[in-house]
């Protein structure tokens with residue numbers, strides 16, 4: 001007999017959906033990992049390491065602007081894929097290799113937010 005695979009079986013609970021209003025970010029510690037859970041203006045939840053790839057500031061203290069998470073220290077902006085978003089006016093910056101925040105696959109189900117916390 002085969003057991004049914006639970007969608008959340010390989011996922012880790014992060015927070016309740018109701019604790020993550022639209023365009024908000026929240027620091028969460030799960031299994032000693034410091035994470036930021038945030039929700040964009042389209043309603044999608046995201047779970048990332050709470051560490052800016054620039055100089056390590058906690059992203060949860062930043063703000064959400066639409067579908068972008070903004071680091072509080074120097075204003076770097078990251079899209080929903082975790083990629084540093086380059087202001088169009090800064091041409092020289094656009095020639096850099098891409099920089100990413102550490103992201104995790106995130107699933108929201110039954111009023112709860114889960115993430116696949118890979119190493």
Ligand code: FES
Pocket residue numbers: 052053054055056057071072073074075076
């Ligand atoms: S530490 Fe995040 S922008 Fe500098």
